[in-house]
Amino acid sequence: MMLPEITFFILSATALIGGILVITRRNAVHSVIWLIVTLFAVGGIFLMQRAEFLFAVQIILYVGGIMVLFLFVVMLINLDLSVKQAQFNRQWLLAVFTALVLMGGLVYVLYKGGDSFALATAPLAAASQGNTQRVGTALYQDYMLAVEIASLLLLVAMVGAVIMAKRKFE
């Protein structure tokens, strides 16, 4: 076992255990906290794949932005009642079974076909540019239209959120 493997397994275990705790906690605030732990672990996975810019985006935007928004709403409409109620719906057994069948299929395919990834590895490109520079170039040259569409999406989402959360529809 080398250091990268140990790091990878620790990060994966943190992400998976955090994910399981997210969907099993009774209190929604605890779920948010465990989701933050999972997001940090996923950010570490990004770092292991040398996606430094995405790691920064994950921490600043996801943990610092989206999760704070979640915490706001959870604390705004926190119900003591919902902690005492049943947490899972009636068809949970069937749902878990179906999801595990799905996971079985996916894991089987990845396990059988995992060796094919060993063949296709591209040669290591000369790292003349940093990761952030390459991502920025790709974003603003190859994916220019997509960036514009994403900005429009964010505008629509912002207007939609304001209208939804308004006190009354006039």
Add this chain to the structure above:
Amino acid sequence: MIPTHYYLLLGTGLFVIGVIGVMTRRNILIILMSIELILNAVNINLVALSGHFRAVDGQVFAIFVITDAAAEAAVGLGLIIALFRNKETLNADEIDLLKW
């Protein structure tokens, strides 16, 4: 060097945890959090394959997925607040006005 399919297996695990959360939980806030888990699993896959092919396009797509997650969280939480104001409940199976 960790094989690429280890990352894909991790993504699968996180995805299935998210799917189980969406299908079994009653609290809509936690359903929304499970969707975030699913989107993160997708991001792991995109970044792993981006690293595998030494191309940066997967990371660009992951940025767009995060953008979508932000938009979805804003609209979803707005919907939940509006819903809570009208129905005084957070349980997904009690919000059945459209169910006949």
